[in-house]
Amino acid sequence: MPNSGLIDEQTSGVYVISITPFSEDGSIDFKSVDSLVEFFLEKGVTGITILGMMGEANKLSANESREFVKHILKRVNGRVPVIAGVTDAGIANLVNLSRFSMDEGCAGVMVAPATGLNTDQKLYDYYAQVIEQLGSNIPLCYQDYPQSTGVSLSVECFNRMLSDFPQLVMLKHEDCPGLEKLTQVRDSAEKQGLRRVSVLTGNGGLYLPQELHRGADGAMTGFAYPEMLTEVVSLHANAETEHAEDLYDAYLPLVRYEQQPGYGLAVRKEVLRRRGAVTCALSRAPGPVLSRKGHEELDHLTERLDSRLKELE
DSSP: OOOOOOOOTTOOEEEEEOOOOBOTTSSBOHHHHHHHHHHHHHTTOSEEEESOGGGTGGGSOHHHHHHHHHHHHHHHTTSSOEEEEOOOSSHHHHHHHHHHHHHHTOSEEEEOOOTTOOSHHHHHHHHHHHHHHHOTTSOEEEEEOHHHHOOOOOHHHHHHHHHHOTTEEEEEEOOSSOHHHHHHHHHHHHHHTOOOOEEEEOGGGTTHHHHHHTTOOEEOOOOSOHHHHHHHHHHHHTTOHHHHHHHHHHHHHHHHHHTOTTTHHHHHHHHHHHTTSOSOOOOOSSOOOOOHHHHHHHHHHHHHHHHHHHHHO
């Protein structure tokens, strides 16, 4: 497949976290994968990240993951970079999927820490193993999401990794609360003369304006209105920060609603279905299902969003 270039320390913009579309029978809906890719590109995303936690990667078989990687890269056809989430309980499985993804044309891989790494040394040693087995040619994004992994990354440990692992080029920052940590990552690297790596933020965009002010280079997250993410990041880059916050505020009720733990994926998939990006909003079991009341709340929130956007025009 064509490769649009590897991620590096200067990577910025919006790398949207893709859902995995399923048909009513639970199989991957590849026709919807195609329409979803076109939807994302139409909304101006800089890149696409696949097989993340909101992509239900842990519910896919190894063969399905490879098939999904291959199909989406063929559809993207080098128009934007694609990052593959390769987190796995076994390092051998992680490495195999990483090499397959890079051979197919991915721009880098994202790895979250394994469970049980409860000291800085254990965490450092784990990534040392991963990086040694990946080899030096695969750029790595560290996914810092302790709410899900149960593993906390200290700024000191991250800086040690930056010093020792040149292929660690990106931090997906979604610790929560995490704004002070983001500032510490930026300030300590500058004081210690360390590389300034790319920082893209998650959490559904819940703190995006503040994260951009604190030195984030953009977002790597999902939201059923990715155009909000791309417009806010672009406006901020052009120093139109007040305009960026006004636009963000219009979407905030939906951002917040979509960020409900354990339920937000159902919201995101349903909005994407309503917007024509995918055919079916199914999440694989065990997964959330939008209730009748949830549908009514979503109706209300989207109507209010439409009205607010018209006021901003």
